[in-house]
Amino acid sequence: MEHWSPNVIVAATDGSDQSLRAANVAASLARSNDAQLFIVTVVRPPEGWWGIVGAPPPAESLGNALTDAQRVVLEKTVEGIDLSGVRYETVEEVGDPANQLANFADTNNADLLVIGQRGAGLVERIMVGSVADRLVHISKTPVLVVP
């Protein structure tokens, strides 16, 4: 088998401390492998936005409040982690977080998807968040889950 080294890494952030820790790991891996890093946040539209066809609405049609929140999440992440010497891009997606993240990683030929074990959710009793759990099930990209 050939040597494996990541060229493209995706870090998923919801602005939580756990996702920032995960993004910091992703940045470090990107630096040491000279990989491209995508820092991705997904906004889930309110239920009513999902039309009859079940497709997420285009980002332009979302309210400012939602896209502002996404910008804040990305800014908080970029400012909260060490990105020195890392080639990175921030990305805003709309829809179901797990599906969008899995799709984004797949579409961009990512070699690694880095996520937190938990996120911004408030349910203390679960050990693994629902987005993390689902990603481990559906991702075609190797997933690194950071506790």
Ligand SMILES: Nc1ncnc2c1ncn2[C@@H]1O[C@H](COP(=O)(O)OP(=O)(O)OP(=O)(O)O)[C@@H](O)[C@H]1O
């Ligand atoms: N909307 C999102 N956009 C980008 N990444 C996300 C998003 N939601 C979760 N993640 C990623 O998934 C990781 C786990 O979060 P998850 O949402 O599964 O846990 P939780 O918020 O504690 O639980 P739950 O959402 O089920 O209440 C986060 O650390 C982050 O890396």
Ligand SMILES: [Mg+2]
């Ligand atoms: Mg969550």
